[in-house]
Each structure stands twice: as structure tokens, then as C-alpha cells.
Amino acid sequence: MARLSPWQELPAGGAILPAEAEQPRTGGWRTGFRPEVDLSRCVDCLLCWLYCPDSAVRLDGTAFEGFDYDFCKGCEICAEVCPVDAIEMVVE
Amino acid sequence: MTPLLLTGGEAVAHAMRQIDPDVVPVYPITPQTPIIQGFAKFVADGRAHAELVNVESEHSAMSAAIGSALAGARTMTATSSQGLALMAEVVYIAASMRAPIVMALGNRALSGPINIHCDHSDSMLIRDSGVVQLFAENAQEAYDLTVLAPRVAEHPDVLLPVLVCLDGFTITHSAEPVQLLADGDVAAFVGTYTLAHRVLDVAHPATQGPFAMPDYYYEFRRQQSAAVEAAGRVLDGLADGFERLSGRRYGPVEAYRLDGAERVIVALGSTAGTVKDVVDELREEGEAVGVLKIVSYRPFPSELVRGLLADIASVIVLDRADSPGGAAPLQAELAATLYGSAAELHGHVYGLGGRDLHPRDVREIFAQHAPRYVSVRGEPCPV
Numbered sequence: 001m002a003r004l005s006p007w008q009e010l011p012a013g014g015a016i017l018p019a020e021a022e023q024p025r026t027g028g029w030r031t032g033f034r035p036e037v038d039l040s041r042c043v044d045c046l047l048c049w050l051y052c053p054d055s056a057v058r059l060d061g062t063a064f065e066g067f068d069y070d071f072c073k074g075c076e077i078c079a080e081v082c083p084v085d086a087i088e089m090v091v092e
Numbered sequence: 093m094t095p096l097l098l099t100g101g102e103a104v105a106h107a108m109r110q111i112d113p114d115v116v117p118v119y120p121i122t123p124q125t126p127i128i129q130g131f132a133k134f135v136a137d138g139r140a141h142a143e144l145v146n147v148e149s150e151h152s153a154m155s156a157a158i159g160s161a162l163a164g165a166r167t168m169t170a171t172s173s174q175g176l177a178l179m180a181e182v183v184y185i186a187a188s189m190r191a192p193i194v195m196a197l198g199n200r201a202l203s204g205p206i207n208i209h210c211d212h213s214d215s216m217l218i219r220d221s222g223v224v225q226l227f228a229e230n231a232q233e234a235y236d237l238t239v240l241a242p243r244v245a246e247h248p249d250v251l252l253p254v255l256v257c258l259d260g261f262t263i264t265h266s267a268e269p270v271q272l273l274a275d276g277d278v279a280a281f282v283g284t285y286t287l288a289h290r291v292l293d294v295a296h297p298a299t300q301g302p303f304a305m306p307d308y309y310y311e312f313r314r315q316q317s318a319a320v321e322a323a324g325r326v327l328d329g330l331a332d333g334f335e336r337l338s339g340r341r342y343g344p345v346e347a348y349r350l351d352g353a354e355r356v357i358v359a360l361g362s363t364a365g366t367v368k369d370v371v372d373e374l375r376e377e378g379e380a381v382g383v384l385k386i387v388s389y390r391p392f393p394s395e396l397v398r399g400l401l402a403d404i405a406s407v408i409v410l411d412r413a414d415s416p417g418g419a420a421p422l423q424a425e426l427a428a429t430l431y432g433s434a435a436e437l438h439g440h441v442y443g444l445g446g447r448d449l450h451p452r453d454v455r456e457i458f459a460q461h462a463p464r465y466v467s468v469r470g471e472p473c474p475v
Binding site for chain 2: 004005007010011014017018
């Protein structure tokens with residue numbers, strides 16, 4: 001549980017600044033399936049990165065690096081859009 | 093500089109020209125219209141450089157003002173009466189989002205019956221919105237307070253809408269000699285508009301106006317309350333600099349002939365000028381009377397007022413707005429401020445919908461021969 005701030009410490013008007021914003025690990029809401037990748041098939045087309053609604057695909061420059069399970073909800077969009085079937089949903 | 097013969101509306105338009113805001117979203121309404129008409133002409137003539145946004149309502153005017161103010165543009169607007177009523181929802185949001193917008197309010201009675209003339213019911217409608225409200229006595233003060241307003245609004249401890257209230261017609265449409273400052277002096281006085289967190293700063297983006305649950309809403313309201321109070325200190329802090337520039341000094345109140353006064357009228361706006369004239373006459377006649385003009389209605393300078401009035405035998409509050417079924421707003425404020433002091437408090441409502449308050453009415457009020465509702469037909473006078 002985050003500490004609740006006193007009024008004197010809040011940004012004026014409740015402005016939320018990137019450095020201050022708490023980033024809850026919403027991957028805890030995942031559906032029970034998580035994506036796994038077969039890197040030998042991946043062609044770095046980055047369609048999964050483009051389509052992921054939670055920015056849970058990590059890149060190394062322009063190369064696919066992996067999934068960020070702290071934020072992945074298991075929606076399966078990445079597996080659906082992958083043109084080389086490199087992504088498989090597995091039961092957690 | 094030679095004084096110019098200007099209406100209050102024209103004087104405020106000149107102040108806006110000299111401040112030269114970036115964005116002015118506005119919808120016309122009597123008696124505010126001369127302000128924005130004058131300013132629009134300055135823009136059309138190339139003497140001011142604002143993006144003048146002709147919105148479809150006052151609700152939109154204030155909505156656009158919030159967006160531009162938080163995006164990093166100095167923003168001004170103006171309204172009156174029904175316009176403020178329509179805008180009211182967004183005025184609260186502007187205050188809560190801490191948007192430093194300067195707005196001229198040509199005070200006008202709220203409908204109904206529909207009426208275009210002066211009273212303060214529009215100001216009182218948004219009394220608790222968390223905006224700063226400064227009341228001018230005449231065209232000169234309307235001009236000066238408009239020049240001061242951005243400095244109050246944009247101070248990091250404040251960051252709130254500041255309303256410069258000028259009585260509809262009595263000030264907005266009446267021509268008086270007004271001493272303008274030099275354009276360069278106003279530009280230097282208001283400085284450049286800077287915000288710590290601008291929405292449209294792509295290097296440092298910020299989210300503004302988030303939802304707040306019961307665990308934070310109250311803290312934000314408390315913070316707003318502190319910001320409104322801070323506006324009083326900021327206004328005080330500007331007094332010396334503005335006096336050096338203009339020779340005129342502004343504080344949260346103007347105490348007029350309070351020395352030795354036994355009866356003091358407290359009033360907002362142009363009425364204070366009428367009362368001052370009557371006070372001068374009555375002083376000549378040997379009566380111990382004075383007037384306390386409230387310039388800063390929000391924040392209300394309670395400590396200062398209590399200090400000035402605690403030893404006055406009789407304090408008479410004039411409200412140009414009614415609170416049907418309850419104490420009128422300024423009277424209630426004074427009752428809270430003077431609670432426990434020796435001052436005897438009297439309250440009168442006057443001037444609704446532009447009914448004039450004549451010097452003879454003020455004499456009757458001082459003499460305690462006026463009814464609670466002054467100058468309304470059918471009201472019996474106290475014995």
C-alpha cells in the first residue's frame with residue numbers, strides 16, 4: 001500500500017508527473033495465460049510491440065527482446081498478430 | 093502620462109492590450125461586452141497579439157481557457173451574470189486544476205427577472221469556487237487590478253483564476269479619467285508566463301485534472317484553500333512595486349476615515365465611492381463615520397478587517413446580493429469576522445438589479461433610518 005501524501009506534498013491541482021507517477025504492476029490481473037516466444041522464429045517485425053495495448057513488449061533497439069510480465073494482461077493480441085507464429089499462449 | 097477619458101470596460105481592454113495575453117477565449121455578454129469588443133479591436137489593429145477564440149458559450153470559454161492556461165499560454169477572458177452562471181461548473185474546475193486565468197467580471201444581476209444591470213449576485217454565485225475575487229471601485233481601479241491580476245494568478249503559491257470585478261454599467265460603461273501605465277512598464281511588471289508543469293511540454297509531459305477518490309479529494313480541496321489564502325499575501329507583496337510604478341497602492345481593503353469613527357459602512361465595488369462622498373459630508377457635519385472598502389473579497393482578509401473594526405461601535409454592512417432565507421453574503425462574512433468583538437453589526441441589502449444607491453440613502457443608513465432592504469418600494473422604515 002502506497003503512503004498517502006499530506007496536502008502540502010501534492011502537486012498543485014493534482015498534476016501527475018511521469019517521474020512521480022506510481023506504476024502499479026497490473027500484470028497481476030492477467031487472464032491465466034501468458035505469451036511465450038520462440039526467438040528462433042521471430043523476425044523482429046515488431047507487430048506485437050505495435051499492437052500490445054499495455055506496452056508490455058520490450059525492445060532492444062529495433063529487436064524484439066521479451067515480454068514485460070509486470071504489465072502483460074494475457075490478451076493474446078500479440079499471438080494473434082504474429083505473422084510467423086512465434087508467440088504461443090501458455091497456461092500459467 | 094496624460095489621463096485618458098475611458099469607460100471601465102475600455103480601461104480593462106487597455107490593460108489586456110498591455111498585458112498582451114496569448115489566448116482569449118470569450119463569449120460576449122452585457123455589460124462585459126465593451127471589454128472584449130475593445131480588446132478584439134486592439135487585436136484586429138495589430139496592437140495586441142492574442143489568439144481570440146470565438147467560442148459558442150461561456151461554458152466553452154472557460155473550458156478553452158483552462159486548456160490554454162495549462163498548455164502554457166497566458167490566458168484571459170471576461171463575462172457577466174448569466175455567462176458566469178453557465179460557466180460556473182467550469183470555474184470550479186479551473187480553480188481545482190489551478191489554472192491561472194485572469195477574468196474580468198462585469199457584475200450584473202442574475203436572472204430572473206432578466207436584467208442587465210449591476211448587482212453582485214453573479215460574484216456570490218461562485219463565492220466558494222476557489223477563485224480570487226478583487227472588486228474595483230472605479231475605472232482606474234479596474235485597470236490597476238487587471239494589471240496586478242496576472243501576478244497574483246500566476247504566483248507559484250497561488251495558481252488560481254483571478255476575477256477582477258467591476259460593477260456593470262456603473263463602472264463598465266461610465267467614462268472617467270484613467271491614468272494608464274506605459275506599455276513597457278506593464279509588460280515588465282507582468283513578465284513572461286511560466287508554469288512549472290505545462291501540458292504541452294513534450295519533454296516533461298504532465299497529466300492535469302485527474303480523478304480523485306475519497307483518499308485524495310479532500311487533500312486537494314485543502315490545498316486549494318491554502319492557495320486562495322496565499323493570494324492575499326501575494327497581493328500584499330505586490331503593493332510596493334505597483335506603487336513605485338503607478339503611485340497607487342492596493343491592499344486587500346481600503347480603510348477610509350476610520351480614525352475615531354463610531355459608525356463604519358463596509359461595502360464592495362463602486363458603492364464605496366458613493367459612501368466615501370457621504371462620509372466626507374458627514375465628517376464636515378461632525379459625525380464620526382467611515383467606510384471600509386473590501387477589495388479582496390476572496391480571499392477575505394478577516395484578520396485585517398477584525399483589527400480595523402473590532403473597536404468600532406457600529407458596523408453597517410451593505411450587500412448588493414441577497415441570500416433569500418439567510419444572511420446576505422458580506423454580512424455573514426462580517427458576522428463571522430467580528431464574532432466576539434464589541435462591534436454592533438447591522439446589515440442591509442441594496443441595489444439589486446441596478447437600483448441606484450443615492451447619497452441620501454447612505455445618510456439614512458448611517459442614521460439607522462433605513463430598512464434592511466434599502467430603497468425597495470413597500471418596505472416599511474424602522475421607527
